[in-house]
Amino acid sequence: MNLPGRRSGGNAFDRLRGRPGRQPAFGIVGTPDPIEPPRTIDPVRYGLPPREDIRTDIDGPDPTGDAAVAAVRRGDWRSASEILAGSGADWERRTRLVGRLGAVAKRDDAWLTEWLASEPDDPAAHTVTANALAAIAWAIRTSAPGQNVSDEQWRGFFRVMRQAPEHCRRAAALAPSDPTPWIELLIIARGLQYEQDQFRTVWQEVRSRAPDHLGAHLFARIYWQPEWFGSTELHEAFIADATHGRPMGSLFTLVRLCSVHDGEPRSEAERPAYYREVALNLVIDEAAADLAAASPDHPYAATQRHMLAYLLTNAGRHTEAYAQFKAIGAYCGSSPWWSYADPLDSFVSTRSAAVMGWEDAGRPTLP
């Protein structure tokens, strides 16, 4: 659930030093043929859920998260608190739950205020508050490129974001073994433009508590991108370090996949060449094998699928892509779709492209 893209206000490219938001990669949606109507498919005929059934808030089934969200929407923060406590030391699940609750607070945070007032020493309340503040801050800033963000929006972004670290520190003090407050701070650090050494300090706190936390690696990678506060070398070093020695099925190949997607050329014309590169396709192969080896209930299995579905379609590997879309089902709340102006639209059009590619190839057997 908590993918980097989400934290950056729904767009992994909404850099402070600004690069315009990307448009969907496909001519089908972006530039319909003015004479011939664009080809479309009826998803149901291909065993795919129709557009209106697709959930945009999550990347795959998450009944526990749904229950927690439903509870706080009723104002029942106690149930949510119990559900969160139930995640125990499964830090990946805890991080995702925190993210889902924080997202609810953007619309209505009365329950959170009440929670914090009633349980001022509950680390979970502080962690969720930190996440909510970051979510609110990004919503004020919007995901527009930096140069299109107004002074007023910047002021609001920083004013709200600056309140978040205090809650992280409070939570960390109350629950010293819990990495989630530090992971929240990791995300907030990018928004608050932490210096590299400052960021490394936070990262050490995360690593010492949860060295195998994939979500934390996904967040931290963004900080090291040259467009944010790192450089090409630091970014590459981070990925190499993150993926080094990871067993198949750990899904750490996702770190590399995200960077491949981020490296996508802005110009649509240059994309086919980019996605047909052999090295890139080897990364895709490795990630697909990683996913095949992973447990189906790995918290990042769905994210890996979304990413693969997108990259495979663009690489012209429509049959494999179609298979991933079938496995994804009725969800699109994930990277890479969040990088685009209309996530649902880009999901559906990419899916159509995969299916039509599969048709054009003579309907080969799915892997």
Add this chain to the structure above:
Amino acid sequence: MVPRGIATHRLSGWCLAASLRIGTGEWIGTLMRRVVHAAHVIVLLLGFYVLCVGLLAALVAADVLVTRQAAASAALDREVVIAYVLTAVVAYIAVRGIFVSIRVRDRNLRGIEVSERDEPALWRHVEFLAREVGTRPPKRIYLVADVNASVWDNAHLLGLIPGQRRMKLGLPLLAGLTPAQFDAAVSHELGHFGNRDLRFGALDHRAAANVASAMSAARGRRLEKAGLRRGLWIPGHNTVEAMFDLYGRHVLAVTQAARRRQEYAADRVAADIAGHANAASALRELRVIATALDFYLDKYATIGLERKLVPMPAELFGGFAAMLAEPERRKQLDDVRRNLVAEPPAVFASHPPMHERIAAIEALPPDGRPADTSGARAMAMLANPSAVMTAVGPKLLGSDAAGAQAVDWDTLVTAASAARAARRSDPLRLVLAGMYGTQVSLSGLLDAVDAGRLDEILEELPASDGASDAHMIGAVAREAAKTLMTPMVRGWALAELASQGRVRWRHTWADSSGVLAIDADLSASLSAALQAIVALRPDARAMRRVVYPAGVAA
């Protein structure tokens, strides 16, 4: 010659009339042309008087007619009154046009006269320049508050008989021009009188000045000032005004070319005496000084006027000179100087566009004389600058400053900045006034926050541009509104603290809003109190302690 009206628009530069230099070779042909032209102008000038007298005569005739009719039938009383009023109005305007316009009065000079005894160095220098130019020096010198210099003589018989010559020098020029640039400005003015070979040149100027004054008199500024015209319809006024206007425009058009030639000739004189580089830079500097003075008046001298506070008399001009000397401002004026754009062409302006005059000077063959970059100012010539500045300074503000209290700069900037801080909170005050049904003080806001009504206030607060997007809902909209509200609360609190004398603003020439002088502890607790009000759980207690340490007075 023309203290008001179009001929001495502040930016138009040095004005004034007189003669032209021409080569002896073209003497006869030029003379013929000049005579014909002069005759044309004289006819126009006489025509102006004829127009006025004719108008009056026609009205008097009408009056007589109406009065006779009225004697026959008693019902015409109203028409008689109207006719008399009409006659009186036209008579007033015409008489003003004929007589009033042609004299410069001391009271129209925004400055003081300085005698040879007052300012010997200035007098000697002006006399020296007059000798260089080859004309007689002025009999009187005035130092005025305008960005302008001019020379005029109250000539008689359409300028054919010279009268007493007078010169006015703008104090802003003395404060802003180098000695060499100042020489250029003065030489230009004297240059208008430099050649006696063709006095007819004065005619063009005189005719234009005369008519311009008549036009402005006809527009009835004096009447307006006396409150007579506001909302009061004077019959026939528009017609008279239109007639004067039409005639005046014709005269200006006929004389324009000659007047502009005179300006170019006077620029040549200035360039010969002060050097090309200084003459050109002096012209440029006029607009820079005018810009600086406008800025100074707007951002410094008049900031307290709403509260009837003005700078000390000595500081009014001293401040302008001090602002010009401030390094930050010097840099800004350098930018202004570099980015001077061509002024929009003014119809019938007495002077050619400044950039064309500068181009004409710069097109002269090089004279090898360097620009004066000494950094000295012509002001240094004054024997008693502080007395002069004290006397002329108040004229900068005019009648608006009547009855105002003179205070030091810090007091002035504190009053203005506190008012600005208070204004920043206007949208918030409006919301609270709506909530309480009456204007409230800052403590009213704090009460509302304590009562848990901040969300209500935030909802009512008008959103800033771009904040009205669909994603601004719930907590996001609330937090965005808090961000918007934060500087308003700060402004309100600062205004309150200023009224208690606990914060002040220190005047500085680098920043017209001054520098907030606030105790470090107070500053820190104010910031913390501000953050507490807009925190996730709003809390106004800290702000109450900061702003009302002794409790709120009822």
